[in-house]
Amino acid sequence: MTDEEKRLVDLLSSMEEDEALALAKRMLLEDHKDPIRVLELCRLAMDAVGKLFAEGEYFLPELVLAGEMLEQISAIAKPLITQSGGAAAKKRGKVLIGTVHGDLHDIGKNIVCFMLDINGFEVKDIGIDVPVKTFIEEINAFQPDVVGLSGFLTLAFDSMKETIAAFESEGVRQGFKIMIGGGQIDETVRAYTGADAFGVNAVEAVNLCKKWLEAA
Amino acid sequence: MNTPAGTAEAKAQFDVRWRRIQDCVALKQPDRMPVVMYGTFWFARYGGISFKELMYDYEKAKEITERAVLEFEPDAVAPLVGATALGRVFEAVDFKQLQWPGHGVGDNQPYQYLDREYMKPEEFPALLQDPTGFYLNSYLPRIFGAFEGFDAFPAFPGMFYFRAITGLRPLASPEFRKSLQRVLDAADEVDRYMTHAAEWNRRITSLGYPLINGSNSGAPYDVIADYFRGATGMMKDLFRNKELLLETIEMMRRNLTRMTIANAKATGNPIVMIPIHWAPDAFMSRKQFEEFWWPSFRQMMLDLIDADLIPMPLWEADCTKRLEIIRDVPPGKCIYWFERTDMVKAFEVLGDVVALRGNLSPSMMTTGTPADVDAAVKHLVDNVWARGGNLILDTAFGIPDETPVENVRAMFAAARKYTG
Known part of the structure; x- marks a missing residue:
């Protein structure tokens, strides 16, 4: 993971909404990073949020804001995904x-x-x-x-x-x-x-x- | 509390019962564990009428709830008609924040609050700058259909001399006049409703039964979260609008305190019931609780206590992790009613500071047997009352609608069997 990618995960998982969204937008719209990769980074950040919630560090407000950040980034990233490749991740059930x-x-x-x-x-x-x-x-x-x-x-x-x-x-x-x-x-x-x-x-x-x- | 006008015997019974509640508040154990009666639509089942009838028929609501009080002989009772017979008032104001029996939900379903964003985040400054204007122009038209024409009500601050005269022009519009008439009609219905509720309160106290509370209020954070911003809106505000939120909580605290003291003084009953919605352990971190929730509510309770009132928050859901924090109030001045917090744990942390109320579980009351209820009361007697706890026995948040009558009988019987 590059430093920039790590920074996006950290910003998202620490609830720094403005900076996280600005970075995600730059990666997607200016630097033309792979949108699937950006969504993977979001997923990693959400994993971290879920873990902190399970450990009693985060509560409902953090889950709500995390969901909102994920939604906003997905709305930008998803229209940029052109190729049909990249099989969907296997679901647990x-x-x-x-x-x-x-x-x-x-x-x-x-x-x-x-x-x-x-x-x-x-x-x-x-x-x-x-x-x-x-x-x-x-x-x-x-x-x-x-x-x-x-x-x-x-x-x-x-x-x-x-x-x-x-x-x-x-x-x-x-x-x-x-x-x-x-x-x-x-x-x-x-x-x-x-x-x-x-x-x-x-x-x-x-x-x-x-x-x-x-x-x- | 105002002295009831009844027979000498009823007056004597009233004094004995009220003394039990007051002793608990003062952290002196009374002669026996008091039992309180509170509920909403359970009384419809008890009386064999629909939930809708209970809400719309003032006379039936008064008759059935009085019958229940006379059967169970509680040591104190909630103002039951005020808490139930609200259907006509809701219709008259065209209340938008709730669905109620026969109006959005079935005739035998309880009312359900509609969690919505009734105020946008960008409206915080408008609310802060001119609360009355915001209520008249924006908030009331959103929550009451009757106020729909008030969006044009003049903003008087800033007007002066001839401008204050010409500023009246919007009041001449047909839309405003129609709306004003609806509001006046609604006010007439509110007057009827409150007259019936007050009649019932006087009647019940004259029969020897004190009211456990005369008025209600809310916590500053909760009022903004529940009735303005909505649950998810408020959770996002903790991050996005922190300073504005704290300023609004402070403004709400001042206004709630003023309103609550005035209302409580008008009833003559010092106990103020305050349902608490956003304090539970799962709803925010300790840090968020100590920053956003607790300081304003604590100050509000202190101000109520200074006005010789007795705050009675109902701490909904599980607030175990908050117990050490909410201990920080003067001893002998409050009643803490717990819903799902373990009462034994609450007693161990708070027993020397506040009276306790509650908390037979809804699942046990609705699906259990009288023997289960008896055992649950005994558990509270053995582990709280017998250890010196000043416990006012009740269900977790009122008698659940589906509770069999025999389980309510078992609750009252067990309290008397085990504590005299």
């Missing part, structure tokens, strides 16, 4: 995530999606207030390894239970693991809903997926 019906909350779910994405999972976010039927359709189409059900309100306990019961009755339950998360979720709710595991934050969600995919 597929995770389908949605907030269960009756609940409109999405901040926690979005953070989990971001963390899974930067940890190499292929994530499909199907939004909020997701009906049981939509979950089933999306599962059949996406064939996930893990399904994540999110919910912040106490009404989500019953929505999760109903959604998981429908996975059973529709005969799709065996194909994946189920994790649940959200403000009030704990072991009592996990047992009540029939999920395989619960997590209280995005790091736990990533660790669950890693554990399940490595064991598979």
Whole structure:
């Protein structure tokens, strides 16, 4: 890695937004560096951010800003990618995530999606207030390894239970693991809903997926 | 607190119950562990009506919540009608920040806040320079449909003499007049709502039940994050607009403190309920918490205490890592209500500084049995109350909507069984 490349990774991972964006723009637009390489550097920086989050050094504000910086650089870099080469990096596994019906909350779910994405999972976010039927359709189409059900309100306990019961009755339950998360979720709710595991934050969600995919 | 007008027996019961709460605040253990009743849509289930009816029917809301108070005989109760019967008021102002039963969500679903950017980051200077003008021209029209014509309301600062007269012209426009009429109609509904809420409060206290709080407020950081900038906007502001944010937090602190003291004094009840949203361990680093969140809220609490009020923050989610920091308040002046923070740990760190409130878990209350509730109360009695903790028993943030009635009965029964 060149000094300039290292500097971009350092600026991104230390939340120096203005300098990081200025450097990325110069590399892409003035020096015509390979946009795929610049995006790889972003990925390395996001790995570092994720690690700092997992270690308790970084918190939600850093994840949000990191996501924003990545989005801005991607918006410049992606139109510059002309060649079709460069096979997509192999993904660790597929995770389908949605907030269960009756609940409109999405901040926690979005953070989990971001963390899974930067940890190499292929994530499909199907939004909020997701009906049981939509979950089933999306599962059949996406064939996930893990399904994540999110919910912040106490009404989500019953929505999760109903959604998981429908996975059973529709005969799709065996194909994946189920994790649940959200403000009030704990072991009592996990047992009540029939999920395989619960997590209280995005790091736990990533660790669950890693554990399940490595064991598979 | 204002003396209730009731029978001599009710007055005596009121005094005994209020003394229990006051003893806890003063860090003196009362004769038994007080139990508080608070909830929102659980009362609809209790009364066999829809969530929507509870929000829209003042008489039913008053009748059902009074019935619950008389059945459970709490040592103090939240102002329940004020907390629930808000449907007509929301309709009248055309409230944009919330979806509520029958209005965006189903008739039997709770209300849900819409986290949005209600103020752009480039508007910080306008808010700071002229808060009233920003509210009238920009903020209120965004959050209340009734205020849509107020974007043309004149900016009076700077006007003088004849200019102050000609400056009135925008008020002649049909758009403004229509909007003004909607606001006046909404104010009439607010008056009706507050009259019903106050009637219920007077009635309940006259029956011998103190209110656990008379008024509400917010923490300066939280008010800006939740109601102006939105969650992700505020998190980005920590990096992008640091100085403006700190200045706005300070401005908000001054105004919140002034409003809170005035409101609390008007109710005659010294306890101020303050839901806390952005303090949890996961939401920011210790450094960010100590720089952006805690100083303004601590100062606000000190100012409320100086005004003879009792701050009662509800520390939502898990705030374990904040306990040592939020200890820094004068002893015997506050009630700290914890949602998911381990109450035993909270007692060990804060037991000599604040009264505690809470915190039976929502998952246990909704999916557990009365025996589970009994065991959870016993755990708090053995590990907090019996060790000298001044605990006011309650659920984690009010009785969850889905809680079976028998579990609420078990909560009250267990408190009395184990502490007299």
